Amino acid sequence: MDNKVVVIGQGYVGLPLALEATLAGLTVTGLDLNRGTVDGLNSGKSHVDDVSDGDIERMLEAGYKAATDPSVISGADTVVICVPTPLGEASKPDLSAVIGATKSIARYMMPGTLVVLESTTYPGTTDDLIRPLLETDGLLVDRDFHLAFSPERIDPGNPTYGLKNTPKVVGGVTPASTARALEFYQSVVDVVVPVRGAREAETAKLLENTYRHINIALVNEMSRFCHELGIDLWDVIDAASTKPFGFQAFYPGPGVGGHCIPIDPNYLSYEVKRKLGVPFRFVELAEEVNGAMPKYVVERLQDALNDQSKAMKGATVLLLGVTYKKNIADQRESPAIPVGELLKAKGATISFHDPKIQTWKLGNAEYERESELEQAVMDADAVILLQNHESYDVDALASKASLFFDTRGATKSEKAIRL
Structure with a gap:
């Protein structure tokens, strides 16, 4: 059972996940580089529409804390990356925040850690970018850690569907990693949908929003x-x-x-x-x-x-x-x-x-x-x-x-x- 969770990025994606994981009884730390965001959360103030100040107070009472020091990753069973992935020059994806978060995980994670990327990106990122960064120093996926992608489906302001009751798509870079990620998310959300692999999970998110983009x-x-x-x-x-x-x-x-x-x-x-x-x-x-x-x-x-x-x-x-x-x-x-x-x-x-x-x-x-x-x-x-x-x-x-x-x-x- 994944009891200790670190969610990297406490914005519109990471904070709702931290909320639901905390309410599910997990010990959650929200890691964010913005000192103002962290101080606000630790004092009970939310900066996200779908998470109220009252929700933050409940989280704090249940053991949640926010931090800026990446060393909090040490000892975590699960680390979830929820950092921004904007477009840079010439509409090229800017994955600098994802790369920075992954390097911090590689430095501090313990054996057996589950790493999940939720930040939206292009197909192949989890396999071709995240995995090599984590396999430095001779570490191997499934032997030393597990790795998966699960696209965020947060719809800000939606009064009916939130993180908990929106089906969660999960795909690991290996079947064993899929199984491990499935176990984690089943403890947090109502329905989890496993797919063939990380590339399928990455592309599912892009298909959803491309469908909307084209029809609009x-x-x-x-x-x-x-x-x-x-x-x-x-x-x-x-x-x-x-x-x-x-x-x-x-x-x-x-x-x-x-x-x-x-x-x-x-x-x-x-x-x-x-x-x-x-x-x-x-x-x-x-x-x-x-x-x-x-x-x-x-x-x-x-x-x-x-x-x-x-x-x-x-x-x-x-x-x-x-x-x-x-x-x-x-x-x-x-x-x-x-x-x-x-x-x-x-x-x-x-x-x-x-x-x-x-x-x-x-x-x-x-x-x-x-x-x-x-x-x-x-x-x-x-x-x-x-x-x-x-x-x-x-x-x-x-x-x-x-x-x-x-x-x-x-x-x-x-x-x-x-x-």
Whole structure:
């Protein structure tokens, strides 16, 4: 039984895992290089939407602790890597944090340790990168340690599915490593799904998000055509959704955000091009379509202002919802950033409101949230709904606005313009 667990990285992936492992009765240490994060956790403060301060207090009472010193890996039965894997220059995966974490594990792990990578990456990383780093100094997988990959499936803000009740895919670099990882995760989550190996587990995560990326691009492209043809795409999607098979609804928007959709498909595209020398055309086309949506939103707003005999230059534009997803504070890769930058480049004066964000950074500028939402809506020349947080009464706000552009299809009011 894996009683002592170290989770490397205490962000949106690592902290929920540390929570569930602690609640399952395991002794958990959260390892993070950010001193502020560690101090906050040890004082009972959470920085992640889906983990409350109360959850942290329960974890601390059950023996959880956060640390910055990698020597805490010594003595751990299981070490799970949950560090960021952003894209670097030319969309090349940046695995520096993963490599750093693995080197720390190799230095401190004891014989028999289970090492699991959860950070999203390209197929083959666990076998071809992590394994050699751990097999330095004559160590061998299955004899001295076990190694597996288990993709994170965290959906921030999801009120129904969390880490515990979302099936967990697990694939080891050997059958014995798969079995060992299966045993660990079965003690933490409700359902564990073993697959043939680490490469299959790595690719499963990339397929999930590539599927979403491509289908979002499809409806984003359709939104442009339907607008020109005078067709209400939102009504079309509602109608198509009545089919009980063969259709899953996806919705257009101002762009894609978060760590998964804008980032993960590029890992798959990168590896296909690197190993096979051919482009992954679906991914590249989806990236082109989704990446163009902020510009399209600004162009639509400019057309709407022109219809009211107003210029974009000098117009006051209020952005509603600047996080990448509704009802959370996460701003990673939010389409609000390119929308805001494009509006500024065209001479608009922008302001923002978001119930989850007090201060919003856009380039070198910082904006404070509008304190009086309704007054800000009435004062603005145009309002763009970028994220439909549940606290917004969008139809009431649209009725007060001179121009209300709804990029989320949330309004029923005839006064609003929908994407």
